[in-house]
Amino acid sequence: MNKITIGIPKALLYYKYKDLWVKFFENLGCEIIISPNTNREILEEGKKYVLDEACLPMKIYMGHVQYLLDKCDYVLTFRIACLKRGEKVCTNFMALYDLCRNTFEKRFLHYNIDITKRETEEFSFITMGLELGFPWRKIRKAYRDAKAYETLMKERRYSKQKNILGSSKKLKILLAGHPYNLYDNLIGKEISRYLEEQGIDLLYSDLYDTKYVEIDSKKISPKNYFTYNKEIMGSIVSYQEDVDGIILLTTFPCGPDSLCNEMIVRTVQKPLITLLIDELNSDAGLITRLESFVDILNERKNLHEERNH
Amino acid sequence: MKKEIISFPHLGDYSVPITYFLTHTTPHEIRPAPKITKQTLELGSKYSPDYVCIPFKYNLGNFIESLENGATILLQAGGGCRYGYYAEVQEKILKDLGYDFQFYSLVDSDHFTVSHMFQTFRKLNPHLPFLKFAYYALLTLLMIFYMDKLDEIIRQNIGFEKKPGLFRKTKTEMLETFSHTKGFLSLTRAYFRYKKKFQRIEIRSKENCLRVGIIGELYTAMEPFATYFLEEELAKMNIEIKRFTNVTYLLFLKKWKTRGMLRKIHRYCYYTLGADGMDNVYRAKYLIEEGFDGIIHTKPFGCTPEIGAIPIIDKVCKEEEMPIIYFSFDSGASDTGIKTRLEAFYDMIQAKRGRE
Numbered sequence: 001m002n003k004i005t006i007g008i009p010k011a012l013l014y015y016k017y018k019d020l021w022v023k024f025f026e027n028l029g030c031e032i033i034i035s036p037n038t039n040r041e042i043l044e045e046g047k048k049y050v051l052d053e054a055c056l057p058m059k060i061y062m063g064h065v066q067y068l069l070d071k072c073d074y075v076l077t078f079r080i081a082c083l084k085r086g087e088k089v090c091t092n093f094m095a096l097y098d099l100c101r102n103t104f105e106k107r108f109l110h111y112n113i114d115i116t117k118r119e120t121e122e123f124s125f126i127t128m129g130l131e132l133g134f135p136w137r138k139i140r141k142a143y144r145d146a147k148a149y150e151t152l153m154k155e156r157r158y159s160k161q162k163n164i165l166g167s168s169k170k171l172k173i174l175l176a177g178h179p180y181n182l183y184d185n186l187i188g189k190e191i192s193r194y195l196e197e198q199g200i201d202l203l204y205s206d207l208y209d210t211k212y213v214e215i216d217s218k219k220i221s222p223k224n225y226f227t228y229n230k231e232i233m234g235s236i237v238s239y240q241e242d243v244d245g246i247i248l249l250t251t252f253p254c255g256p257d258s259l260c261n262e263m264i265v266r267t268v269q270k271p272l273i274t275l276l277i278d279e280l281n282s283d284a285g286l287i288t289r290l291e292s293f294v295d296i297l298n299e300r301k302n303l304h305e306e307r308n309h
Numbered sequence: 310m311k312k313e314i315i316s317f318p319h320l321g322d323y324s325v326p327i328t329y330f331l332t333h334t335t336p337h338e339i340r341p342a343p344k345i346t347k348q349t350l351e352l353g354s355k356y357s358p359d360y361v362c363i364p365f366k367y368n369l370g371n372f373i374e375s376l377e378n379g380a381t382i383l384l385q386a387g388g389g390c391r392y393g394y395y396a397e398v399q400e401k402i403l404k405d406l407g408y409d410f411q412f413y414s415l416v417d418s419d420h421f422t423v424s425h426m427f428q429t430f431r432k433l434n435p436h437l438p439f440l441k442f443a444y445y446a447l448l449t450l451l452m453i454f455y456m457d458k459l460d461e462i463i464r465q466n467i468g469f470e471k472k473p474g475l476f477r478k479t480k481t482e483m484l485e486t487f488s489h490t491k492g493f494l495s496l497t498r499a500y501f502r503y504k505k506k507f508q509r510i511e512i513r514s515k516e517n518c519l520r521v522g523i524i525g526e527l528y529t530a531m532e533p534f535a536t537y538f539l540e541e542e543l544a545k546m547n548i549e550i551k552r553f554t555n556v557t558y559l560l561f562l563k564k565w566k567t568r569g570m571l572r573k574i575h576r577y578c579y580y581t582l583g584a585d586g587m588d589n590v591y592r593a594k595y596l597i598e599e600g601f602d603g604i605i606h607t608k609p610f611g612c613t614p615e616i617g618a619i620p621i622i623d624k625v626c627k628e629e630e631m632p633i634i635y636f637s638f639d640s641g642a643s644d645t646g647i648k649t650r651l652e653a654f655y656d657m658i659q660a661k662r663g664r665e
Binding site for chain 1: 365396398401405578581583586610613616618621624
């Protein structure tokens with residue numbers, strides 16, 4: 001029997017759930033194709049398929065889907081409506097599956113998480129596996145193993161970040177934003193590469209242990225109900241004592257970020273810079289802003305150390 | 310208790326029932342925000358985040374003007390998309406501007422519960438009995454329901470009236486009467502009286518007129534053009550309009566209809582798209598089936614649910630060869646630009662009708 005090939009677009013929540021997705025399909029014995037890092041071509045391709053008002057990560061996602069279309073049997077998409085009772089995510093994630101299905105003539109594999117309708121992650125993964133024709137016991141095992149693997153990998157990354165916090169004496173900057181912005185080749189990679197070249201220790205907001213997110217995020221905004229933005233707020237609160245500066249990375253025109261970042265900027269007392277990135281962005285302008293921000297942080301740190309002596 | 314002044318932002322003409330409700334349940338003075346002008350939007354945009362959607366800017370402008378007007382308590386609703394999060398951010402922005410006020414949001418995130426509403430009003434009036442609260446809440450809801458019913462008649466006919474201004478004059482009268490309602494009976498009587506009045510207003514004959522449906526986001530469908538701008542512009546070109554969204558729909562009908570709508574447009578949407586996204590896809594389909602000549606879609610710039618829905622609506626319309634035009638409003642929208650685009654749209658649907 002031929003192996004089923006599944007394409008995973010390297011955009012949006014790939015950066016959050018990659019371990020789970022890849023491991024799950026590996027356990028089932030499927031072949032996996034992951035699209036390459038984002039480049040200009042993919043973005044240009046994606047712009048054709050989505051409204052010009054849509055946000056940058058959405059355009060990139062469509063580009064990745066287009067890239068995968070004729071290379072695999074199924075493309076994996078998802079629909080996430082509600083991850084926790086009383087909370088929500090951006091409505092783009094709610095529309096994503098129907099959007100893909102209507103834009104491209106292709107069979108899409110998808111899962112749907114909506115806690116208010118009792119559709120949990122496990123349930124929807126099993127439904128997805130049944131669609132591929134696997135026996136459900138095998139799917140359940142594959143899912144549980146993948147989940148365990150994901151948790152393990154998460155903890156490893158958390159502890160790596162904690163080590164940086166504890167040991168290093170270098171300048172520390174928190175890079176806060178959605179993971180699909182932080183790690184994307186076109187959006188955040190350039191920034192993190194530049195900062196690392198400068199010998200700065202970078203902390204990432206998505207590597208923050210979400211155990212205390214409820215308590216932490218309420219310090220900035222008690223009524224925020226966007227799950228992913230809550231995690232960003234939580235990471236800022238928990239790290240703000242230990243870092244020298246915060247970089248808020250966002251894309252144009254992100255819906256939840258437009259309001260949540262306003263709250264963050266107005267509450268947090270640390271040196272903070274907001275980088276708004278759109279598709280016409282040039283690296284030179286960004287680097288200049290980063291340079292001056294790093295200079296300010298260095299000055300502050302020197303001043304602080306002199307006073308302590 | 311100290312006498313306070315309560316204020317709230319505008320949404321169409323709904324300030325009348327809200328004022329009615331608040332005067333009867335709280336001992337405070339009610340002063341709705343001053344009428345929306347260009348100034349309101351400028352004030353709002355000045356202090357809002359750059360790329361937030363336009364209702365936020367209107368609401369913030371409303372709040373600033375009410376505070377300048379002496380308000381000490383502000384009310385905000387919520388729900389749907391990021392609208393539910395408006396309240397907290399606006400409170401923060403206004404507090405940072407140095408205003409002194411109390412802020413209450415009636416709906417927490419998306420959970421509309423009677424008990425939460427009642428708790429909030431208890432804070433405004435500690436001696437409010439529940440029965441009184443329930444009585445006036447029902448009366449207000451009925452008033453909104455009647456208003457929406459009459460509004461439908463007005464929107465269909467306002468452009469065709471023989472004596473210009475008569476519909477508007479009658480509507481002001483109607484709102485005045487509604488705001489002095491004494492109970493369910495007098496409200497119902499007033500409703501039927503005005504319904505007759507509206508129906509008796511003389512209109513030009515509608516023979517051979519084109520029919521167009523307006524779908525899209527709630528706030529732009531009601532607020533910036535509360536003056537029936539689109540209706541009158543289109544009526545000049547001999548076009549009749551059908552609108553969908555109103556508060557009645559959001560409060561009562563949406564919950565009942567969602568499953569049925571999903572079943573009908575199963576080919577396009579498996580799931581809801583957030584806020585009114587899926588509803589608009591359904592409406593587009595409905596308009597096509599009813600044999601309308603064209604569709605107008607309005608939304609504020611950057612409205613996430615609609616951005617998700619538009620490609621799907623586009624597909625529906627393409628398959629059925631239905632003309633559709635999209636308007637995206639931001640703070641720089643001008644009447645002239647809209648008029649020009651509307652004229653072009655008119656030419657298109659006219660040509661299409663001629664062909665058939």
